[in-house]
Amino acid sequence: MSDQQFEKLSALMDGELSDRLAGNLLDQSGQDPEFRSAWERYHLIGQAMRGEAFNPAARQVSESVGETLLTEPIPIRRRASRNTPHARLAPFGGAALAAAAAFLAVFAVPNLFQGPETEPATSPGQPLTTWTPVGAAAERRWDLDRPDLASKLDLFLVSHQEAAPATGVKGILPYATLVGYEAAR
C-alpha cells in the first residue's frame, strides 16, 4: 500500500472519506493482506486511544471485512465508513499511523505486565484476560500443538537472549526471531 492509501484508510475510519473514494479504496485494497493488516491495527489504535480494553474480536476485523467485501461489496462499504468509531486519526499520515500502532503496542501495553522479576504474564493479579485468546488457534509456534509449552519456550528464549553475552552488539537480531517469526497460517 502507498502512503496515500494509508491516509485514505485513516480517513475512512474517521468517516471523512467520500463514498466514491471509499469505494475506490476498498476495490483497490480489499483483497490486499497489507490493507487488512492496517485496518486491524487502526482499530487497535482507536481502542487504545479511547482507553478501551483490548477486544480479541478486533483481531478478526480484517477477515470480517474481507469476507463481507466478497459478498456484499457496495452497501457495506458505506456502512463501514459511517459506523466506524471516530478515533480522530486524521492528523497522522499513513506511515505515521503504522508507527503509532507500533509505539502503542510496545509503549502502552507492556506497562500492564511489568513484574518484579522474570515473569510470564500468567501470574495472579495480571490483567491477562483481555489479551488471552488472540491468535492462539492460528499460531503454531515452535512447531508445537501445545500453546502452554510454546509459551514456556518463549519465556526461556527471552530469558536466554537477555542473559547471553554479546546480545547488545548483535543488535535486535536475536529478538527478530521472536517478533518476526510467525508460524504458517
Next chain:
Amino acid sequence: MKPPVSLGAATLAALLGLGTGLAPAEEGAEGRASGMLENMNRALRSLDYEGTLVHLFDNRMETLHLVHRVDAGGVQERLVSLSGPVRAVTRERDRVTCVMPDGHPISVKSHAGRNLLRSDRIDPAVLTDRYQIQIEGAARVAGRDTDVLAIRPRDALRYGYRFHLDRDTSLPLKSDLIDQAGEPIEQLMFTSLILHEDVDEAAAQAQAQQAPSGNLGSEVSTRWRFEARPPGFEQVMYDRIRAPNGAEVEHFVFSDRLSAYSIYIEPDASEGLDGTTRIGAVHAAGRQIDGHQVTVVGEVPAAAVEAAAAGVRPSVGEPR
C-alpha cells in the same frame, strides 16, 4: 564483492601487540576488521535511529519497525511486527518485554551485573579459535554504501554473523546469521533508516563503562554436571527464574563468547519438551532426567542443543 580477506591467529597476535610477521597489507586488513567491529559497537551504543526492516527466514519475509534510542541510562530498543499478528519486543535498560501473538506477554528483568559476560561488544581476539573473521568487500543496503564483515564459524555447532556496516555511521544495516559455509540462515535488513542525531559521545562513554568486556566466570556449584558440551562453550551465568506454573527453574548460560545456549532445569518433569524443536534459527531440545525436566534453548544449531541436553547429569552425592 571483493575476495574475502581472511583473518585468523594473526588477528589475536596483532591485538595482543605481538609481531605477526605478515605483510603490511594483511596487517592492515586485520586492523581494519578490528576497527570495523569497534566502530559498530560504538555506533550501537551511541546513535539514535529508527527504521523499517525486513526479516528473511525459511524463504519467508516479515516487515518490522525498529526504534533504537540511547541515553546515559542505556540503550532502549523497540521492535514491532508490521505484518501478521501484533508482536513486539521492547528492551529497556533493566527489562525486556515481549508481546506475543498468543497473548502471553513476557517481562524479563535484565541480568546486568549478574552476568560476567554481559558485554555489548564483540572482541575478535577471543573468537579466533572458533570463528574466522573476514572482510568481504562492499555492498549497498538501503541506498547506502556498506562494508561487509563476516564472523564465520569454524564448525557446525555454532552460527556466525555477516554485518553490512554503513560507511558513514558503522551501523549494521544488514545482519545475517550464517552457517559454517557462510550461507545465510536468517537475514535482517533495513529498507529505510532515519538517524535522529549525531554521535552522543557522553552516552557512548556511559555505555562503555556499563559494558565490561568480562572474563569467563567460574562454574557455580550446583547439583548438576554438564558433560560432553559442544566444544568451546563454557558456563558464564547461573540464575533462577519462575516458570509459568510458578515453579522455580534453574538457568545456566553457556557461551563461546559469541554464540550461546541456556539450560533450564525444572523440578517437575510432566509438562516439558521431549525431543527437539525450533523457531527460526533458534533450537530447543528437551529430555527428562532424574524426575526433572531439562530444556536447552539457544540460537545455535540443533546438534548443539541436543549435545548439551544429552550431557546433563545429576551430581553424585549432592543434596537434592
